[in-house]
Amino acid sequence: MAGMADMGMDSPLLSERSRVFERADPHAVSTYVNQHVGPHCIRLPRYGHPEAYLNHRKFASLDLCRISYGGDVRVMSPALENVFHLQILLRGHCLWRRGREERLLTPGGLLLINPDEPVDLAYSADCEKFILKLPTRLLESVCDEQRWQRPSEGVRFLDHHYQLLALEGFAGLLAMVCQEAESNEPMLRVQEHYSQIVASKLLTLMHTNVSREALSSQAASFERIAEYINANLKQDICSEQLAQQASMSLRSLYALFERNARTTPKLYIRQQKLERIRASLSDPDCKVRNITELAMDYGFVHLGRFSEHYKSLFGELPSDTLKRRL
The missing domain is CATH 1.10.10.60 (Homeodomain-like)
Structure with a gap:
């Protein structure tokens, strides 16, 4: 599977050291993803025998996943429930649909899916993705610790699409997280610290419904x-x-x-x-x-x-x- 060199990154997002499936039945990979990354179902083409690949690591409260189904696959879910999905396209292309809206993702494109949003994605045969799963409680805890104001209905990302390399420092942070996840001597406290940084970065770099202006940052009205x-x-x-x-x-x-x-x-x-x-x-x-x-x-x-x-x-x-x- 191709690396991240064409996207300007020095190290890959999960190497073969994290390999769970290789040249596998896509349905077996989908079952594993349902257990660890998020509920979904897949539709495969009627003909051919796609071979799927999957790398996966648990990282504190995060899940890191690199996946390729090896065929033209449609991935759907009614909602992700209590988790956010950050998806980065590494190879191929992926069509995102929501109602009448459509968006074609190309390598380097980033998609952010909120917990209550339906998922409808069409992967090309050569599509490969990196997926980061974040629990809602992690982003809420960061808001509370920083004394940022979040609405009672929960944290939501208001824009779904970004370019990874346009988010200052985020590509490098993900590379460091993946490197730490594959460490021979993982340290939970270090992983938790990195997880907090990832969540803080997302809330800082992206358009959300969170007000990062602390209540005490000026004369409070x-x-x-x-x-x-x-x-x-x-x-x-x-x-x-x-x-x-x-x-x-x-x-x-x-x-x-x-x-x-x-x-x-x-x-x-x-x-x-x-x-x-x-x-x-x-x-x-x-x-x-x-x-x-x-x-x-x-x-x-x-x-x-x-x-x-x-x-x-x-x-x-x-x-x-x-x-x-x-």
Whole structure:
């Protein structure tokens, strides 16, 4: 299988030391990929006997995969669930489809697929790819550690297509990751460190729905603090923590909330939690196993008080809201 020299990289993305399949049945390779990289199905041409290759390494919470099916193959998946796929075309070409939109990937092209997006890819017979699987929790943990603001619905990449060599330093980083993955003496702490760097790089270099401007990076406005609260409603946010993140005194925080919301930070946060719960209870498309579990998700451990607060705000019990949508 061809290397990465034509793409300007000094070392390949996974060498033959990581070989799992060679000249194998594509369906056997697909079964392995389903177990380690992501759920999908493949459609092969009716004629011929394609021979597939696969290199694979587990790297902390990441999966590194280099794959060639050896034939004109269509790869489909309804959604990847809780993982992101970064795919780099090494050889051949690959047609990406989403609805009426189509994009032809050529060597050096990079495709980023979000967890909830369907996959529909047509590989050429000589297509070879490098695939990086990242769990959603890794990108979320990087956002939380850096105090970047991520929407409550989760991290999403807003652009799907890039050129690898146009992403400053990323090609070299992937090469180092693959080299470390193939080390004779792998060190988990080193792998975890590299994984964090990869996730940080992606969030920095690519267009996402994450605001990398920390809450305390400038004089915090009420709107920015409210955005932070709404993005972290399932967390236990206290007034002291909020003041620290906003780089202001507790007294200034209280004054800011009094001017803008006519209430205290604690009561504002509780109201936002209750409104989010009411929206879930009212939405027929939102799966709610039971009210108790939903309330505890948002930090209400005293269920009697939760019901009192809910009725005081909305004039009805949570059970009444749920019954009305059924």
